[in-house]
Amino acid sequence: MFSSIKRIIDKWLNIGFEEEFENDLNQKHVVNFSYMMFCLSSLLMVVVFSLREISSVAIFSLIGLLIGLVGLRCNFIGHFSRAQLLMPVLKISQVSILSLFYFGTNSGFHWLFVNVIAYSFVVFRADQRFVKFWMVCASIALFLLCELLDTRGLYLTSFDQGVVVIFVFLALSFNFAMVINLVMNRLKSVNRHLRTLAEMDELTGLSNRRKVLADAVNIFADSVINRDSCVFAIVDLDHFKKINDTFGHEAGDLVLAKVSAMMASVIRPQDEIGRYGGEEFIVIMPSTSLKQAEMIMESMRQAVENMLIETEHGIVIPVTVSIGVACIASSVTRYEEILAQADKGLYVAKRNGRNRVSVQSDYQN
Known part of the structure; x- marks a missing residue:
């Protein structure tokens, strides 16, 4: 079962990428994964708040879902730079608005800024340090703002806020586990490829x-x-x-x-x-x-x-x-x-x- 799930995830992560050993393939995988998780969480909120007849949150989540699908498509069709930059902006906007105006800071939803920080360090290259710097600074600043402010959620009960805390913990844990797994798998794949190149005669394809x-x-x-x-x-x-x-x-x-x-x-x-x-x-x-x-x-x-x-x-x-x-x-x-x-x-x-x-x-x- 787990192997089947892993194959499905690998298939989705590689959609749109033909070259197995591109220099930025690991970043593209993380971008793909981030969009998939964002779209999945947005879809979940659309369903939950639609059933609870809280239309404003449902509509906001639906807009986020649609923008996330656009970013995912950009990554699939080769517009990696656009998709790469849109993801953290989209995530920062969603977490900020939901934490400050809908769920309340007591929900702990703003801890998802940690995902944005991890994303920035993994996805943005050395020549994109300016963008990385501002994404990390914005995430830290907004996180501290949510920590300092004591806003009550308009649509969440005390029980709901406890559920959100559990959801945030699971989301953070799963995100870090997947990102680390993607990075490690990429390193193993590159090492195997380098070992093959080191042992293969380039002209004939035989062992050197x-x-x-x-x-x-x-x-x-x-x-x-x-x-x-x-x-x-x-x-x-x-x-x-x-x-x-x-x-x-x-x-x-x-x-x-x-x-x-x-x-x-x-x-x-x-x-x-x-x-x-x-x-x-x-x-x-x-x-x-x-x-x-x-x-x-x-x-x-x-x-x-x-x-x-x-x-x-x-x-x-x-x-x-x-x-x-x-x-x-x-x-x-x-x-x-x-x-x-x-x-x-x-x-x-x-x-x-x-x-x-x-x-x-x-x-x-």
């Missing part, structure tokens, strides 16, 4: 050297502990320098991207692949025999050989790869030793004419 070597360490350690088979392969594009020199570096980048996508589609879900550097790639195959690995790498070699990579000028670039394969052995103590053996296999494949898979059988089980 640091990430694939870290995976190699972990997979190698698990294989040693579990006494399981593990195979490493080094893949190298044949005559890549010639491709760059003949067709240009843009064509070379295209080849790297296309070949990387093809190789990633050929390997199994449990395998790892990453760019080792330049036109070299590492494939790590846990729980795999040398024979199985050779078959997988042969499928990869054939898939690359059969590719038709065409530049924007209609030039078809033929591409092949050479692959060296090596398997873990009982005498191996470091993953670098398997990589060294795979590199020897790659050297043999190139020396024997390229476009082939060479298995370093010294480590065969």
